[in-house]
Amino acid sequence: xxxxxxxxxxxxxxxxxxxxxxxxxxxxxxxxxxxxxxxxxxxxxxxxxxxxxxxxxxxxxxxxxxxxxxxxxxxxxxxxxxxxxxxxxxxxxxxxxxxxxxxxxxxxxxxxxxxxxxxxxxxxxxxxxxxxxxxxxxxxxxxxxxxxxxxxxxxxxxxxxxxxxxxxxxxxxxxxxxxxxxxxxxxxxxxxxxxxxxxxxxxxxxxxxxxxxxxxxxxxxxxxxxxxxxxxxxxxxxxxxxxxxxxxxxxxxxxxxxxxxxxxxxxxxxxxxxxxxxxxxxxxxxxxxxxxxxxxxxxxxxxxxxxxxxxxxxxxxxxxxxx
Numbered sequence: 001x002x003x004x005x006x007x008x009x010x011x012x013x014x015x016x017x018x019x020x021x022x023x024x025x026x027x028x029x030x031x032x033x034x035x036x037x038x039x040x041x042x043x044x045x046x047x048x049x050x051x052x053x054x055x056x057x058x059x060x061x062x063x064x065x066x067x068x069x070x071x072x073x074x075x076x077x078x079x080x081x082x083x084x085x086x087x088x089x090x091x092x093x094x095x096x097x098x099x100x101x102x103x104x105x106x107x108x109x110x111x112x113x114x115x116x117x118x119x120x121x122x123x124x125x126x127x128x129x130x131x132x133x134x135x136x137x138x139x140x141x142x143x144x145x146x147x148x149x150x151x152x153x154x155x156x157x158x159x160x161x162x163x164x165x166x167x168x169x170x171x172x173x174x175x176x177x178x179x180x181x182x183x184x185x186x187x188x189x190x191x192x193x194x195x196x197x198x199x200x201x202x203x204x205x206x207x208x209x210x211x212x213x214x215x216x217x218x219x220x221x222x223x224x225x226x227x228x229x230x231x232x233x234x235x236x237x238x239x240x241x242x243x244x245x246x247x248x249x250x251x252x253x254x255x256x257x258x259x260x261x262x263x264x265x266x267x268x269x270x271x272x273x274x275x276x277x278x279x280x281x282x283x284x285x286x287x288x289x290x291x292x293x294x295x296x297x298x299x300x301x302x303x304x305x306x307x308x309x310x311x312x313x314x315x316x317x318x319x320x321x322x323x
Contacts, residue, residue, distance in 0.1 A: 011040045014056045016064040034064060096156060098125055101290060106199045106323060107134060110289035111316035112297065114258075114309070121148025121190075122256045122314035123156050127163060132199045135163050138254035138316050139192040140210065147188070148312075154183060155190050155231070169194045169206035170239040173228065177208070177239075180232035189232040193224070193254055201246040201320055206239050211260055214276060215244055216251040216283045221276050224252075248322030251292070253279050258313030262300050265307045270300060289317040 016035040037060040102109050111124040121141035129135045139155055141148045158179045159172070166172035172194055180190070193213055195205035207213075207227030215222040226242030246252070255275065262270040278299045282292035293315060300313075 011038070012053070012056060013038050014060040016060050016067065018064050018068045034067060037063060096153065097123060102126060104134070107197060107318060107320050108289055109136065109316060109318040110293045111314070112293060113312070113314040115312045116258070116309040117145050119146060119149040120144060120312035121152050122258065122312040123152050124254070124314055124316045125156060125159060127160065129164065129196065134197045135194065136197070136316065136318060137192060137194040138210070138256065138314055139190050140256040140312070140314070141190045142188055144312060151188050151190065155180065155192070159194070163194070168241045169196055169204055170241040173206045173208050173231065173239040174237070177231045177237055181235055189230045191230050195252065197246070197318070197320065199323055201322065203244040203246055203252065205242050205244070207242070208239065211255060211257050213255070214251070214253040214279055215246070216253065216279050217247065221280065246320040248320060250320050251279065251283055252318040252320070254316040256312060256314040258311040259300065259315055261311060262304050262313070263307055263310065264303055265305070270303055274299075274303070289319050293317045
């Protein structure tokens with residue numbers, strides 16, 4: 001009744017359609033409606049001619065192409081902006097990590113963090129503590145991408161603040177766990193290993209649900225498992241400190257599950273035994289931490305050749321050189 005009141009006698013509607021083509025295995029097309037071209041008129045016969053219908057269909061095709069092109073351009077601009085933001089975030093995340101190599105009188109270390117996406121949730125850190133001690137850590141935040149990266153910043157900053165205050169690694173873990181619970185995010189947690197090494201070779205450590213690091217000595221490999229639960233999930237968790245005495249030349253190797261759970265093209269896991277064999281070979285060749293880390297990463301790359309990286313990867317190699 002509204003159109004009649006306005007004197008409209010004829011209406012023409014032509015769909016605006018975009019054609020999408022599939023590349024393989026055979027080219028195929030699919031039309032997607034994105035709108036309608038609507039015209040009306042008061043004169044009889046104005047919109048009924050064959051020439052008018054042909055013109056409207058041609059105009060509708062051009063209009064649909066123009067609208068789709070504008071949409072794709074807008075998406076491309078937004079994608080470029082997001083990629084630029086992620087690159088900047090990745091640069092900032094790398095800047096928050098300490099230098100990948102550290103050499104001092106009693107020890108030397110090398111470390112690396114390789115996200116499977118632009119930014120990730122694995123990190124390493126180390127710091128000089130009172131009485132000439134060295135504190136070092138490696139952590140793995142649950143998840144990947146921006147959510148994990150944001151929580152990584154919180155864990156890393158909390159570690160830096162608490163490590164210098166706590167009396168031992170277990171106390172540090174309890175403080176970090178308590179701090180993370182104040183900002184609890186559902187389903188988000190972190191595993192972490194923290195060790196403190198003295199100039200005399202006494203290593204005290206706490207493992208909060210992390211893959212147990214290796215201590216490689218002349219007598220073989222040892223796993224560092226003493227500790228407690230993961231960080232950021234459970235209140236009132238108690239943590240325990242473990243002790244190991246190192247001799248000159250002994251190695252401590254920290255790693256995330258991106259190392260031990262790297263998969264080959266045939267879906268075979270790299271595993272802890274391969275990791276121990278790789279570290280033992282480097283130890284027997286007396287490789288320094290930088291060379292041993294390169295050897296480990298090269299072994300992983302050869303094992304996973306052609307397979308995509310499915311998880312963030314981090315590793316730290318520490319060699320105690322004695323007094």
